[in-house]
Amino acid sequence: MLHAAHDFCLTRFTLCEIYILCYLLKIQNSEIFIMRIAIIHYHLRPGGVTKVIQNTLKALEKSSLQFIVFTSESPSPTMPVPNHAIVEALEYMQPSKTYPSARDVLKELHQKARNVLGGLPDVWHIHNHALGKNVILPELSALLAQEGQLLLLQPHDFAEDGRPENYSLLREHFGSAQLLGMQLYPQGHHIHYALLNQRDLRFLQAAGACREQLHYLPNAIATENLSPGDLPQRQNISEKLYLYPGRAIRRKNIGEFLLWAALAESENLFALTLAPQNPLAKPIYEQWVAFAQSLNLPVKFDFADQWQGDFNSLFASAHALVSTSVAEGFGLAFLEPWLAGRPLLGRNLPEVTTAIEEAGVNLSALYARLDVPLAWVGKDQFIQEITLSVKHVYQAYGRTASNDDIERAVAEAIHDKSVDFGKLNESLQQFVIQYLVNAPAARQEIQPPTLCVSEPDPAMIRQNRQAVLEHFNLDIYGKRLMQLYQTVADSEPETLNDINADALLTQFLAPERFCLLRT
Structure with a gap:
């Protein structure tokens, strides 16, 4: 039985041919060749990254690959992950605890990999290594890179993107910007990056990453229980339900969803599926609950907990699904509605949806x-809020905001005599909603004046559903990832370079991207 790089000396070209052959023939327990993959993530709790790891294992379960998944704790019974091994030092860092060195952690990984895989991994696939939840994972990734190990680094989120506490932890630990770039984003032919969207790919490239090492890898979505034929039938429900799936955290822009509820016709019902779990997010969420109740808005909160059935039946009960989010990573919210046979209404995010639209x-x-009219919130008050917040955010990232930074943030939010509602903070949003409740006719002064301009087009829903099934299914994901593993395995180690960490931070802190809901 052959193993890449460790047991026999084969040319990279030969390895690549064997990978392709094994995958196309779907050889299981092959006596020809097996590639060993180590996946690493902080935890396997229910959530987006855990689902990605599950999809990886499922998509490639018939391939010739062997997997081990390193994590800090056992997975939840509701989201099982096979072949996992516990390494406690991978957990979210706790200030009160003492942790081993990255080199000691690597020794533990090596031992457990040998026990499960029979040898060292051929490719290390590491999720969110630079997120700043602990400092061991980026140190470990840099150590592997320095040793010439073949790496696939997959950032789902960035410390540079609205997470100043995480970034401060990394900056304080690693010191200078140059060291930060080397530790967080090492560069070399043997180090590859899998990106969820074209924005992240573009930002890394602008910061100096080699384009050949950057790969667009959109997530897969669950399609195994769906048929490509007729659309699901809407279940009986007395009201016309507008459903907002996901946790009602701040960046989901809950106020905008409530604005549409305030302007809704009497037979409409608006519902948010899940309350936030993070204790820090609950106070703002509870303020929105109290505000909606005070105005008697037709809104249900934590609706999934009240629903007698699964998420599929909940989606099927909706007239339409809604997203008013001001920031997303992959953009699952722009794909799932079509699979349920429901239209999607609300706010577009071109940063993440461009590739989705290109897929049809x-x-x-x-x-x-x-x-909305700027006069409703007051130009001076809004500019003051922007000025204070921009300065605060920049300071949290170790920078000083210039007058030009503030002017660019204001210019992006204000067009003519209007301001984008999604750029307002909660207090200003509540003021606008209260105004519209008191003067419903004023809706003609906002643009667009309605959430749904026309009735959903069944033909478009079918077209979108087919596009999602064709381009974002598990089989396609498996083929993309297998090809990426092959590319990584075909790489030759070289002397390391780094990206410009300051340049990457500049991309994410661009004033045009500034939003009060992300402070």
């Missing part, structure tokens, strides 16, 4: 801005 998903019913 029609998102023309979404708006890029929700403009």
Whole structure:
């Protein structure tokens, strides 16, 4: 039985040919060749990254690959992950605890990999290594890179993107910007990056990453229980339900969803599926619950907990699904509705949806801005809020905001005499909603004036559903990932370079991206 790089000396070209042959023939327990993959993540709790890891194992379960998944704790019974091994030092860092060195952690990984795989991994696939939840994972990744190990680094989120506490932890630990770039984003032919969207790929390239090492790898979505034929039938429910799936955290822009509820017709019902779990997010969420109740808005909170059935039946009960989010990573919210046979309404996010639309998903019913008269909130008050917040965020990242930074943030939010509602903070959003409740006719002054311009087009829903099934299914994901593993395995180690960490931070802190809901 052959193993890459460790047991026999084969040319890279020969290895690549064997990978392709094994995958196309779907050889299991092959006596020809097996590639060993080590996946690493902080935890396997229910959530997006755990689902990605599950999809990886499922998509490639018939391949010739062997997997081990390193994590700090056992997975939840609701989201099982096979072949996992516990390494406690991978957990979210706790200030009160003492942790081993990265080199000691690597020794533990090596031993457990040998026990499970029979040898050292051929490819190390590490998720969110630079997120700043602990300092061991980026140190470990840098150590592997220095040793010439073949790496696939997959950032789902960035410390540079609205997570100043995480970034401060990394900056304080690693010191200078040059060291930060080397530790967080090592560069070399043997180090590859899998990106969820084209924005992250573009930002890394602008910071100096080699384009050949950057790969667009969109997530897969669950399609195994769906048929490509008729659309699911809407279940009986007395109201016309507008459903907002996901946890009602701050960046989901809950106020905008409530604005549409305030302007809804009497037979409409608006519902958010899940309350936030993070204790820090609960106070703002509870303020929105109390605000909606005070105005008697037709809104249900934590609706999934009240629903007698699964998520599929909940989606099927909806007239339409809604997203008003101001920031996403992959953009699952722009794909799932079509699989349920329901239209999607609300806010578009071109940063993440461009590639989705290029895959044939029609998102023309979404708006890029929700403009309300600036006079309703007061120009001076809004500019003051922006000025204070921009300065605060920049300071949290170790920078000083210039007048030009503030002017660019204001210019992006204000167009003519209107301001984008999604750029307002909660207090200003509540003021606008209260105004519209008191003066419903004023809705004609906002743009767009309605959430749904026309009735859903069944033909477009079918077209979008087919595009999602074709381009984001598990089989396609498996083929993309297998090809990526092959590319990584075909790489030759070289002397390391680094990206410009300051340049990457500049990309994420661009004033045009600034939003009060992300402070």
